[in-house]
Amino acid sequence: MTTESPTKTKKEEVTKVQKLYLLKQGKSLVCQLYVSIRTAQIYDRSNLVYERQGENLFGLIKALLEKEQEIFVKSKEGYLFLNETRLKFSFDGYVSSKFLMETFRKLQFESLVISSPLTAEELDEFVFALAHADMECENPFESLQKRILSSNIQHIRIEKFASEWDVGDESLPENQKKLAKKRFFKTISVAQEMMESGRTGRSINTVKSKRAIQFLIDQLIKNETNLMSLTSIKNFDEYTFAHSVNVCVLSVSLGVRLGLSKRELSELGFAALFHDVGKVRLPLNILNKAGELNEQEWEEVRKHPVFGVKTLLSKRSLDRFSTRAMVVSFEHHLKLDLSGYPQLSFKKDLNLFSRIVTIADVYDSMTSGRVYAKTPLTPDEALRRMLGKEGKAFDPVLLKVFINMLGIYPVGSVVILDSGEVGVVMKANPAELSRPEMAIIADKFGKKDKMETVDLTKIDDKTGKHKRTILKTIDPYQYKLDIARYIY
Ligand SMILES: [Fe+2]
Ligand SMILES: [Fe+2]
Structure with missing residues (x-):
């Protein structure tokens, strides 16, 4: 059985290209956000100096939104992430990334989410809200949130806890x-x-x-x-x-x-x-x-x-x-x-x-x-x-x-094997549809305590035949089996 399918390679390529794109755009976005907020702290909204920075920022975000549907900037554990891609900064981006992380920290939010169809007015309003947010008050997050909700900002929001989506190192x-x-x-x-x-x-x-x-x-x-x-x-x-x-x-x-x-x-x-x-x-x-x-x-x-x-x-x-x-x-x-x-x-x-x-x-x-x-x-x-x-x-x-x-036996199907055992399908096997990965939930005597994962493609050395083959599917409801127990 081969593990490398052409689609997988294509997918990997797409992910790689997308990651590189996010890395590049992420850096520009962080820099431009920094410059725009800084400018907004000094100039009025109608001032040409700010207008130019605001336009640059809007252009950048618009281009990103065309590809990404949603922009999600997160500050976590000393790093900035753009749509789950960790941004890396060399010396030139150091100041702007630090500034942004500090702003997030002081205003007590972890992420900034921007979605389509964002308008330039909304973005300006948000930049000014950030630039002049009261960081010393009792609840900086709530007061900024209040300001956003009471304004015309509909496509930008701040989130205090993004942690409900996280479980730690995703690669494990x-x-x-x-x-x-x-x-x-x-x-x-x-x-x-x-x-x-x-x-x-x-x-x-x-x-x-x-x-x-x-x-x-x-x-x-x-x-x-x-x-x-x-x-x-x-x-x-x-x-x-x-x-x-x-x-x-x-x-x-x-x-x-x-x-x-x-x-x-x-x-x-x-x-x-x-x-x-x-x-x-x-x-x-x-x-x-x-x-x-x-x-x-x-x-x-x-x-x-x-x-x-x-x-x-x-x-x-x-x-x-x-x-x-x-x-x-x-x-x-x-x-x-x-x-x-x-x-x-x-x-x-x-x-x-x-x-x-x-x-x-x-x-x-x-x-x-x-x-x-x-x-x-x-x-x-x-x-x-x-x-x-x-x-x-x-x-x-x-x-x-x-x-x-x-697969012909979709995940969750309960089957009887020629060994007399009962199993639940855990994963389809595209290379051999009739031999999915399964968990044995009962032996031929009907014992159900121990669960064991088996590979149906395994051949018995003595007989030269498959060790286990599916005979038929059974209705789990008839046998009062709770599949959820095995899937969890
Ligand atoms: Fe329907
Ligand atoms: Fe439906």
Whole structure:
């Protein structure tokens, strides 16, 4: 089995180029921020000297935002980071980086987050707020925060604790898994927060979710297994939010396979996270109904794609993210042959993102035992049923890539082996789809205490045959197995 796939090499190349870009731009940004704040401390906003520095800073940030969706400057443990890339300063950048770190420290914030569509006015206002912030008062952070919130600054925010996203050294494999878990659950809470604000009629602040998605994408590019295995846990109380995050992870993973750019992946992730946002406008008794819905209730449910468009429209400003999300919300139940809902009186091709999200959505719903089937289907059974509708409901090519990505035995599948043991699939094996990596959870006598990871590609020296082979999948619910226990 080879470990080096061509896509991985390509991905590594992209990451390397992106890192170099961030290093270079990061240095310029720190220098320009320093100069702009310093100038703002001396001159008025209308003074030509400041105007020039303000323009330079805006130009730099605009160029970065075109590539990065969001700029995230963090000061931590004596270093500055731009979108998770640690910036290195030689002598010439020393003063400006020290100044910035000191400003962050004195004003008690760890990170500065800038998102699109930023205006030059907002940026100037922010620079002046920083330049004249009261660092000696009791709560410098709160007073600066107050000033930002009461002004027109909508696309810049400061964050006191970014630590909720961190777990320490990201390069350690054990931390990677922890990090994936942390980010996954954090995204669920962000999704919950967004949708709650949609429910109460407040306009949705999408900056947080964009950032959460950025983290998920970075994580997926590094190691998709950790996040994908989390999507197989289905026993969440807050189903809608967990479902949204699952659909987001599965859609973005599929997007990565299709070679979409980072920018496209962010838009896809955003649209996937909010595909069901219209459900917040449905009555709670329908949303949480345990039994089957009657026709009248179904009629209500069928309104959620259009409700989604309306909810997204109520956002303070419309950008590429929300317009894409509107299309996906509207189209995600249409089906490839347009036999779904809402009913259309004209023919149209479904957007690529809608075709991706539909697949992830139906797969997650089927395996969760909601909406499509009362009891959850095993992952392989769900894929089998979806293949039966290929071409009618789903884009056949995308569905094939999706199945290839999950493997014929997706992560979380419970199987019986020819050794009599019971195992849970932990990781797909693209080189040999029928031999994924698994954890044995019971021996042939049904003992369940010890868990052991095994490699199904191993050959028995004596017989020359595989040591273990999958016989069939079983339904974990029937055997009352809690897969989450093994995935965690
Ligand atoms: Fe939906
Ligand atoms: Fe959905």
